[in-house]
Amino acid sequence: MGAFAGLLVLLGVFVGVVYATTEVPDPGSVQNSQTTVVYYADGTTEMARLGDENRTNVSLAEISEPARQAILAAENRNFYSDPGISFTGIVRAAWNNLTGGSTQGGSTITQQYVKNAFLTQDQTFSRKFQELFLAVKLDNQYEKDDILENYLNTIYFGRGAYGIEAAANTYFGVPAAELTAQQGAVLAVLVRSPSRYDPENDPQGAQDRWNLVLDAMADEGWLADADRAASVYPPVLPKAGSTLGIPAGSEGLVVQRALAELEAKGYDEQQIRAGGLRITTTVDKPAQDAALAAVADVMEGEPEGLREALVAIDPRTGAVRAYYGGPTGAGDGAIDYAQAQRQPGSSVKPYVLATALEEGISVTARRDGSSPQEFPDRPNLPVRNSGGASCGSCTLMEAMTRSLNTTYYGLAYEVGAEAVRQNILEAAGLPETWAPTGSILDGKATLADPETGGTGASIGIGQYEMRPIDQAHGFATFASGGVEHEPFFVSRVTDSEGAVLLEFAGDAGDQVFPADVANDVTYALTDVADYSRRSLAGGREVASKTGTQGLNAQDNSDAWMVGYTPSLSTAVWMGNDSPNDPIETAGGAIIYGSGLPGAIWQQFMDTVLEGTPEEDLPNRPVIRGDTGEGVPAPAPAPRTQTQSPSTSPPSAPAPQPETDEDTEQDAPDQQTQVQPVPEQPVPVPGTGQPGTGQPGAGQPGGNQPVPNQPSVPGGQPVQPGAPAPDDTEEQPTG
Secondary structure, eight states, rough: HHHHHHHHHHHHHHHHHHHOOOOOOOOOGGOBOEEEEEETTTTSSSEEOOOOOOEOOOGGGGGHHHHHHHHHHOOOTTTTSSOOSSSHHHHHHHHHHTEEEESSSSHHHHHHHHHHHOOOOOOOHHHHHHHHHHHHHHHHHHHHHHHHHHHHOOOOOSSSSSHHHHHHHHSSSSSSOHHHHHHHHHHHHTTTTTTTTTTTTOOHHHHHHHHHHHHHHTTSSOOOOHHHHHOOOOOOOOOOOOOOOSSSSTTHHHHOOOOOOHHHTTTTTHHHHBBBOEESSOHHHHHHHHHHOOOOOOOTOOOTTOOEEEEEEEOOOOEEEEOOOSSSOTTOOOOGGGOOOOOOOOGHHHHHHHHHTTBBBBBBBBEESSSSSSTTTTTEEOOGGGGGOOOEEEEEEHHHTOOOHHHHHHHHHOHHHHHHHHHHHHHHHHSSBBBOSSSSTTTBBBTTTTTTTOOOGGGTOOOBOOOOOHHHHHHHHTTTTEEEEEOOOEEEEEEOOOOOEEEEOOOOEEEEHHHHHHHHHHHHHHHHHHHOOOOGGOOOOOOOEEEEEEOOOOOOOOEEEEEEETTTEEEEEEEEETTSSSSSSSTTOOOTTTHHHHHHHHHHHHHHHHHSSOOOOOOOOOOOOOSSSSOOOOOOOOOOEEEEOOOOOOOOOOOTTTOOOOOTTOOOOOOOBSOOOOOOOOOOSSSSSSSOSBOTTSSSSBBBOOOTOOOOTTBBOOOTOOOOOGGGGGGGOO
């Protein structure tokens, strides 16, 4: 007992000494914000500077009382009576530190001010401990009104507005002195997460929290019951054109991905925008330059309406080495096509093969690749190969190289569409269901019909949409021997003094495919580049797959080239803003995966890999299972068909520049749908998100961009009333 008492005395002495020696800086001398710098992977080449753009400090008397009360109601109702710290917050921080949880949350306004104004953004228990002593001492040395005034001038409210005066002007066009309780509640909601609760980004979420703030004000007696009942959400000004320091060029999209990643790790906007962070990304400057050069060189003279995306990932770690989502990174016209949900065509066939390999079906197994073919799940709606290609008994490797739709539709049917779906989800790290975002896809199954939640065998020929980053991710899983690593953009974060806040070299990875399956998928893809005339320089070994999504019997909507070595996985996509518009070259020729996308992929890979050691790929399969014709799965119950049988495709179109197209030229079947073709909207400039959607009415396999729609993971807005994917799955793709 005496020993315990002695420990308490020592603890008391320690606390007393620390308190006495803690110096509180003069709030008037504090620099309210510091510039955050974003670097390329070398840690020295700057990509962007994010700093103070809009600030006007005001006295507390120049801030309306209802606005002050709204902030207090949202953040710290007991501000004027507490000692500057929250004892429950201290206990929670200590517990979270012991259990590995977050050290954030539950802070008083005084603590928040101390963290933002005086301390680094280090999210550690020691920083939290220091925050507590400073908060207590600040509370003892300064009046509460002085602390609140400085706090309100320090907060970042989003849209580049630092402090409540700038926020009042930015959101409502009035000075802080004129803010109403209802307007003040809008700003109070923004304190926790300015971008998330911006009413232009999430109107419903912002209004829900606004109601909670007003309820709290009423509970405290700061808002009369009659005024609370009569309160309506005030009109908010639209966002201005400020880029908030995000570069206007293509690198701005990299910065946005990096910042979003930090937010997901718990960094708030105050820390990111005004915390003086030094953020090192994973993106290599030479690789990024190579991506820009490949797009510029190949697309010179091509139609301006064509859109491109390129994502390159290190399969060993998940680090994103190059990222091109479009030429505009911020402001008007900023759309990130690397996040666009588009139909991948035949570039999904490796996942079908992986599923078959898991079932013991070898890459040397033979299946019927004749064309056309009917399948039990789609009577009277035959699947066809492009260009008249047909093979009565091809191996799965041959069918992969020649991109035979009938073989891989049949194989997906044989092994089960749901099994293929699960393999894609695991390889590309996709969620089982869409995360809640306010769109009509909330909670809906990924890679499935949003109405029924079912997945058909057309998944084997690319019916269900994926993003370019998903394909680079999924193929990287094959490249790493079946180990899936989550892609990431940020490798290191320090404060302005150099203290390391975050160091990340990738996750440990999950073995989602057996090594022998990954080996044999890679082996099966080794002939595609040569067959498509996209071999790499010096005969470097590479595994790859083309993909072309048909729009109708004459046109294509999307074209892909995806491939990898053990050290680099790269996906290239090409399309239009509206997936219902055909993609053509300047000469009017149809674009296929091995055409312009293939040329971009080839130039990029050759440039980045030049001078690096050549890496061997598998030269033989290791799974020696079924090599026969296979046994078809039982036919599922027939379902209602909404499309008429297809007609024969035309002969193969003219070849693309630099390549004599192979059977990857999947001229899709003409389909007839009962719905009329709606007018096609265009993507919303300045959102940073692609305007894509579900397959569009009247066009087999087409999608529609939908402006101003909330996005599911990856930024896929949804077109209400669009037909379900199963209604449009009948067209063969490439």
